[in-house]
Amino acid sequence: MFKAKVLVKRRPSILDPQGMAVEKGAKHLGFNNIKDTRIGKYVEFTVDTNEKKSAEKEVKEYCDKLLINPNLEDYEFTLEEIA
């Protein structure tokens, strides 16, 4: 069994109004060094297989078909074997 941790990031070319709004809040709080805030997503789940290759394949498919919209987002993930 594997634990998958997927990080979903907005593509650099896509405007992130949410990140910009949050950064405005940071400025109000006096965080003057904070710049380029971008908000993404974190998804974790387990993959019930003993083979790392097949786990990788399944995670990729899950990301490409459902978790990610390639127009908008990029992703990276890690797999960690668990008992």
Place this chain on the structure above:
Amino acid sequence: MKPKFGVVVFPGSNCDHDAYYALKKIIGVDVNFLWHKDISLQDSDIIILPGGFSYGDYLRTGAIARFSPIMNSVIDFSQKGGKIIGICNGFQILLEAKLLPGVLLKNKSLQFVCKDVYLSVENDNTFFTKGLNKNEFLKVPIAHGEGNYFADEFTLKSLIENDQIVFKYSSSDGKINDESNPNGSLLNIAGIINKEGNVLGLMPHPERSCSPVLGKNDGGLILNAIVKNFMN
């Protein structure tokens, strides 16, 4: 013969009844609800994916609805040239299903915008818009938090070249500029069709402006044009 409409009901759809009522009671055509777990389109001639918050907008708007059993039938139907209209959340679902290109981002203001806007008919030579007057700007309501149309440069260029931009947000006298753009959409895009011309997605709600009693009928002009074009 008048077309038979099918309105898909997803969990979280909330304009399904508005669409049903507008088509049945005001436009005067046959309509059926199509449950998202069903496969049959019940011999519908035109499918409507209505507005709402299908699956609570979880993950991304339209992302989960796109995998409902009925969507396989809708995709098949589109590939055979079947006519499909996605309104608001329905538009978002069509983008997730890749029946239309691009994506809808959060409104630039980050606010949910609910108000009447004006639409300029940019292409009046489609199944959905033939018969509409290009010089009359349609007053139709919008109600969405994520209607900010975005596409990469290549996609945008192809939309322009193929005349796929059908509706743009404008002022009441047809000015298309930042002031008449309610959500930050590229080029003030409010509605597009696919290259083949049988799939329309739009953020404004024609079904909410069909009733003379409510003092709004411009959405009815769009729905009536569609019915008329089907009969021709």
